[in-house]
Amino acid sequence: MADTPRLAGYIARDAGQHPAALHPAYKTSVKRSPQAALLSFPSGPGEETGPVFGHDMLGPLDHDLIHNFAADGRSAIGPRIVVQGRVIDQSGRPVPGALLEVWQANAGGRYRHKKEGYLAPLDPDFGGCGRVITDAEGRYEFRTVQPGPYPWPNGVNDWRPAHIHFSVFGAGFAQRLITQMYFEGDPLIWRCPIVGAIADPEAVRRLIAPLDMDRSLPMDARAYSFDIVLRGRRQTLFENRMEGL
Numbered sequence: 108m109a110d111t112p113r114l115a116g117y118i119a120r121d122a123g124q125h126p127a128a129l130h131p132a133y134k135t136s137v138k139r140s141p142q143a144a145l146l147s148f149p150s151g152p153g154e155e156t157g158p159v160f161g162h163d164m165l166g167p168l169d170h171d172l173i174h175n176f177a178a179d180g181r182s183a184i185g186p187r188i189v190v191q192g193r194v195i196d197q198s199g200r201p202v203p204g205a206l207l208e209v210w211q212a213n214a215g216g217r218y219r220h221k222k223e224g225y226l227a228p229l230d231p232d233f234g235g236c237g238r239v240i241t242d243a244e245g246r247y248e249f250r251t252v253q254p255g256p257y258p259w260p261n262g263v264n265d266w267r268p269a270h271i272h273f274s275v276f277g278a279g280f281a282q283r284l285i286t287q288m289y290f291e292g293d294p295l296i297w298r299c300p301i302v303g304a305i306a307d308p309e310a311v312r313r314l315i316a317p318l319d320m321d322r323s324l325p326m327d328a329r330a331y332s333f334d335i336v337l338r339g340r341r342q343t344l345f346e347n348r349m350e351g352l
C-alpha cells in the first residue's frame with residue numbers, strides 16, 4: 108500500500124551460525140527439513156508490529172518452577188537451581204520486555220506430556236514450564252530444579268543432555284527464537300546428535316551455562332548463568348522508537 112510507512116525490516120539470519128536443517132544423525136530432521144530451496148520475502152508491518160501474546164498475563168509464581176505447579180506447602184523434587192542472565196543484542200544493548208518461556212523435564216528426565224514414554228516417574232509437584240519478562244537492563248531470573256537427562260528414540264542408545272528449552276518473544280510477532288540451554292560439565296552434551304547438528308563447537312559452547320557460585324543461594328540453590336544474544340537491529344527509520352523493534 109502506498110500509504111504504508113516503509114519499515115527498516117529485519118536483518119537476515121546468518122545461516123552459518125545455525126545448524127543445517129538436514130542432519131541425518133538427528134533422524135527426525137530428515138522429514139522436517141525442506142525438500143526445495145526456500146523463498147525469501149522482506150518483512151513488513153504485519154511481522155514487525157504484530158501482536159505479541161502473554162506479556163501482560165504473568166502470574167506471581169510463573170518464574171518459580173519449584174512452586175508454580177506444587178500443592179500448598181510442597182515443592183518440586185530435585186536439585187534446586189537459579190537460572191539467570193541477560194537478553195542483549197549483538198551490540199551489547201539490553202533487550203527489555205522480552206518474554207522468555209521455558210520448559211523442561213523433571214529431575215528424573217521425564218516431561219509432563221501425553222506422548223512422553225520414558226519410565227522415569229512424574230513429580231506431582233512439578234509442571235515443567237514457566238516464564239519471565241526481561242527488566243530494563245534485559246535481565247531475567249527464574250528458579251527451578253535441574254532437569255535430568257533422558258533417552259530418546261533416535262539411535263539405539265541416544266540420551267539428551269540435561270537441558271532447558273527457551274522461547275524468546277520480542278516486540279513483534281516475527282520476533283520469536285527458540286533455543287536450549289545446557290549445563291556446564293555434562294558429558295552427554297558432546298554425545299548428543301541434536302547438539303551435533305551444530306557445526307561450530309564455539310556455537311555449542313555458547314549454549315552451555317556455567318555454574319555461577321556468586322549468584323547461588325547458600326543452603327538453597329546453585330546458580331547457572333545464561334545470556335541470550337540476539338541479532339542487531341536496523342532502527343534508522345524508528346525515530347519515535349529508539350529502542351527499535
Ligand SMILES: [Fe+2]
Nearest residue numbers: 212267270272
Ligand atoms: Fe527436551
